[in-house]
Amino acid sequence: MKTQLLILLLLFIQIPLIAQQITLSNIPAKNLLPTGDIYSIFQDSEGLMWYATSKEGLFRYDGYDVKAFRSDSNTPDLLESNHITCITEDKERKIWFGTKRGVYILDKSNYQVMPLPDQTIKGWVINAIFATSDGSIWVGTKNELYRYNAQGQKLGVYQTYWHGESRNIYHLYEDSQHTLWVIQWRGGLFKYDVDQDRFIPYPWAFQENPTCIIEDSKSPYFWIGTWGKGIVRFDPKEKDPEKMFVPQTATEESDPLRKQINSIAQDSVRGNVWVTTMKDLYVYEITEENSLSPLPTTDFLPAGKKIVHNISSDRSGRLWIASNYPPSFILSFQQASITRYELPLVKEKLGFPVAPLNLIYEKGSYWFWQLRLNLSFYRVADNHFTVYPHGGLLAAFEQSKSRDGIFAIKHNSQVIHIQVQNDSLTESPVCTIPAVTHERIRGLHEDYSGNLWIGTSYNLFRYNLQTKEMHKAWENTGIINCITSSRNGDIFVATESNGFLRLSPDGKKSQYSPQEDHNYARLSVTPGGNVWVKTQHNRIYYYNSQAQTFTQYTFKYDFGGDVIHDILSDNENNLWILSDQKIIVYNTAKQTFRMIRNTDPSINLDNFLSICKDEEGKVHVGGTNGIVVLKASNQDGLWSERATTMQVKCLPAWYKTNLAYVCYALAALLLISVFVWKYMAYQKPEQQQAFEKETEVTPNDITISSPDKEFIENVLNMIEKNISNSEYSIEDLSQDMAMSRVSLYRKINSITGNTPTEFVKTIRLKRAAELLKKGKLTVSEVAYEVGFSSPSYFTQAFKKMFGVLPTNYR
Numbered sequence: 001m002k003t004q005l006l007i008l009l010l011l012f013i014q015i016p017l018i019a020q021q022i023t024l025s026n027i028p029a030k031n032l033l034p035t036g037d038i039y040s041i042f043q044d045s046e047g048l049m050w051y052a053t054s055k056e057g058l059f060r061y062d063g064y065d066v067k068a069f070r071s072d073s074n075t076p077d078l079l080e081s082n083h084i085t086c087i088t089e090d091k092e093r094k095i096w097f098g099t100k101r102g103v104y105i106l107d108k109s110n111y112q113v114m115p116l117p118d119q120t121i122k123g124w125v126i127n128a129i130f131a132t133s134d135g136s137i138w139v140g141t142k143n144e145l146y147r148y149n150a151q152g153q154k155l156g157v158y159q160t161y162w163h164g165e166s167r168n169i170y171h172l173y174e175d176s177q178h179t180l181w182v183i184q185w186r187g188g189l190f191k192y193d194v195d196q197d198r199f200i201p202y203p204w205a206f207q208e209n210p211t212c213i214i215e216d217s218k219s220p221y222f223w224i225g226t227w228g229k230g231i232v233r234f235d236p237k238e239k240d241p242e243k244m245f246v247p248q249t250a251t252e253e254s255d256p257l258r259k260q261i262n263s264i265a266q267d268s269v270r271g272n273v274w275v276t277t278m279k280d281l282y283v284y285e286i287t288e289e290n291s292l293s294p295l296p297t298t299d300f301l302p303a304g305k306k307i308v309h310n311i312s313s314d315r316s317g318r319l320w321i322a323s324n325y326p327p328s329f330i331l332s333f334q335q336a337s338i339t340r341y342e343l344p345l346v347k348e349k350l351g352f353p354v355a356p357l358n359l360i361y362e363k364g365s366y367w368f369w370q371l372r373l374n375l376s377f378y379r380v381a382d383n384h385f386t387v388y389p390h391g392g393l394l395a396a397f398e399q400s401k402s403r404d405g406i407f408a409i410k411h412n413s414q415v416i417h418i419q420v421q422n423d424s425l426t427e428s429p430v431c432t433i434p435a436v437t438h439e440r441i442r443g444l445h446e447d448y449s450g451n452l453w454i455g456t457s458y459n460l461f462r463y464n465l466q467t468k469e470m471h472k473a474w475e476n477t478g479i480i481n482c483i484t485s486s487r488n489g490d491i492f493v494a495t496e497s498n499g500f501l502r503l504s505p506d507g508k509k510s511q512y513s514p515q516e517d518h519n520y521a522r523l524s525v526t527p528g529g530n531v532w533v534k535t536q537h538n539r540i541y542y543y544n545s546q547a548q549t550f551t552q553y554t555f556k557y558d559f560g561g562d563v564i565h566d567i568l569s570d571n572e573n574n575l576w577i578l579s580d581q582k583i584i585v586y587n588t589a590k591q592t593f594r595m596i597r598n599t600d601p602s603i604n605l606d607n608f609l610s611i612c613k614d615e616e617g618k619v620h621v622g623g624t625n626g627i628v629v630l631k632a633s634n635q636d637g638l639w640s641e642r643a644t645t646m647q648v649k650c651l652p653a654w655y656k657t658n659l660a661y662v663c664y665a666l667a668a669l670l671l672i673s674v675f676v677w678k679y680m681a682y683q684k685p686e687q688q689q690a691f692e693k694e695t696e697v698t699p700n701d702i703t704i705s706s707p708d709k710e711f712i713e714n715v716l717n718m719i720e721k722n723i724s725n726s727e728y729s730i731e732d733l734s735q736d737m738a739m740s741r742v743s744l745y746r747k748i749n750s751i752t753g754n755t756p757t758e759f760v761k762t763i764r765l766k767r768a769a770e771l772l773k774k775g776k777l778t779v780s781e782v783a784y785e786v787g788f789s790s791p792s793y794f795t796q797a798f799k800k801m802f803g804v805l806p807t808n809y810r
């Protein structure tokens with residue numbers, strides 16, 4: 001809040017924001033949830049966030065949208081109870097969650113929810129659930145503890161007796177030594193003994209029962225929350241019970257609500273202990289004597305009592321607080337400053353917020369292509385902003401290494417140099433390519449030897465900036481998307497149809513073009529002269545300059561369907577992968593990654609649009625409403641020492657793999673598969689075949705001689721009416737047709753053989769084919785015209801359906 005107020009006060013001066021040490025922000029997608037009362041929050045191994053509510057079911061947030069899992073009118077029998085009590089994830093990445101009426105398992109491969117096969121606890125109240133490092137899933141119920149494997153098979157049943165009575169299992173926790181701890185409600189503390197396969201009680205000496213436990217990250221102690229005695233320090237190696245459990249006087253205030261602890265967590269930045277109580281959220285510092293000392297929260301928390309439930313930490317060290325009042329929120333820690341520029345003069349002069357589609361940083365200034373406008377220049381020191389006053393420029397431009405300013409493309413075939421003189425943008429001609437019909441410049445790059453490389457629709461040119469000589473370096477390259485170079489003189493080119501090209505200083509040409517992926521879009525050279533390559537289809541390749549190998553990289557991180565806008569290798573060999581809503585920073589040396597979201601409090605951009613780096617190694621990221629400056633290093637807090645491992649596998653060329661040899665053996669099976677496929681096609685209902693036949697070219701002209709003709713025509717009218725609306729969903733279609741989603745699914749599927757989603761996409765793509773044949777619109781314009789939110793996704797879907805790229809479809 002304070003940061004946002006500071007921005008408003010500094011509108012007409014430079015706005016570098018030094019992030020507060022702790023900032024508060026709302027949880028993502030809060031407005032998409034049907035309730036503000038979240039009971040607990042869980043982050044899975046893929047970084048997805050899961051919200052458990054007490055009335056509305058389970059919700060998954062994937063960085064873009066929220067998906068609900070609950071019993072409602074569409075799925076009336078999915079869950080016996082929408083009250084979600086606990087969540088965990090097994091080693092097969094399935095989500096297990098407990099409810100007031102049993103346990104359910106959610107398979108993320110198809111997002112199907114099934115009840116736990118064990119009928120014994122079906123319909124029981126589930127108090128706790130936890131997946132341990134050995135692959136077991138432990139489920140705590142009223143008086144017993146159940147153990148399962150990832151397939152849902154029961155491995156054992158355990159009882160924990162306190163003073164001769166079995167009690168409610170309330171809390172489960174596994175420490176760094178893989179020891180499982182169990183806490184009972186109105187009972188005590190137990191440790192699981194693997195050798196004896198039973199739970200051993202500890203001599204809990206207080207009337208107030210424990211509620212939760214965590215292991216201290218910097219000492220041999222544990223911290224235990226209680227119901228009425230605040231926090232107790234626990235030393236499991238101590239033999240004397242009075243020394244084993246030490247109450248913390250700092251948490252034993254007179255207010256009984258403050259001493260009733262709901263949950264407890266330790267942040268990874270400072271090691272402070274955070275607790276949610278029946279009164280408020282509190283934080284304690286650990287002293288040199290290993291005792292707790294309270295810290296103030298007035299700088300980042302609103303005053304007054306709060307209804308807070310649970311607290312958890314994500315992989316980046318942020319704390320997620322599930323609460324009713326105030327609505328659930330996130331606490332973020334910043335170890336160093338992040339500079340952010342809002343560029344308010346852009347909106348003041350142009351009426352649009354800053355939205356840099358292409359970004360270059362030069363000596364304290366920014367060159368960028370402003371969305372919907374033109375080339376713009378912004379100088380940080382005095383907040384000076386100006387726009388290129390003439391027309392005819394293309395959005396692609398390149399920073400000059402040998403002089404101030406940039407190289408830009410004018411009137412398709414001319415290269416000009418633009419610089420700032422007396423606060424105005426001045427231009428001078430550089431060269432004009434000997435273009436043939438329909439040839440235009442698509443990319444520029446100045447190497448370290450004073451050569452300007454010019455990529456066109458057909459060729460690669462080299463222009464010597466000193467001698468002013470033009471030379472055609474590579475003919476018939478196809479459309480060039482990007483050019484870059486290494487310090488040793490290698491030139492690298494990304495083309496749209498001929499793959500990845502390398503031109504060595506001695507003139508040797510090399511071409512790398514795996515059969516499954518020709519369209520290469522972006523390049524970035526590492527400090528060692530290797531190259532990262534991004535394709536139009538979201539694949540990332542790596543070129544090793546010494547071994548001269550070109551291989552695809554696969555990341556264990558799931559990009560979740562994100563369209564990758566750009567890639568950047570920084571000065572420390574980190575790979576920055578830019579998508580609309582997040583940045584993945586991959587440390588190639590440690591094989592770790594850090595996710596930066598546009599909604600992070602110190603970032604606070606509507607989306608990410610562009611990325612570049614400066615000579616100091618700082619990374620500049622442009623997005624709608626500002627530019628932020630970051631640096632990838634542990635000291636700056638961009639990622640923590642406990643970063644999550646992302647395994648990377650280097651794939652050899654296809655013809656060198658075992659799979660290639662297996663393919664020969666599968667040739668016969670392929671023929672059989674084709675036969676089976678044709679046979680199944682003949683088995684489809686006649687009306688489905690009629691649909692497929694009559695929608696081959698024009699989706700508007702569907703004729704189905706059946707009682708369902710009127711229904712299909714109405715559906716088509718609705719789709720055509722909303723053909724350019726990318727937000728038009730199946731839910732919207734079902735509402736327009738006055739049907740439930742289930743009924744719509746069954747009806748469309750019975751007539752066409754497709755799901756409603758497939759049906760709508762088919763109609764959009766066939767309409768796109770009509771528009772492409774007319775040749776009046778570009779591929780991007782066609783994509784938006786038929787309701788695709790991303791041209792790259794449209795290209796993938798179009799090629800999958802028609803077998804050719806949209807650019808080749810006529």
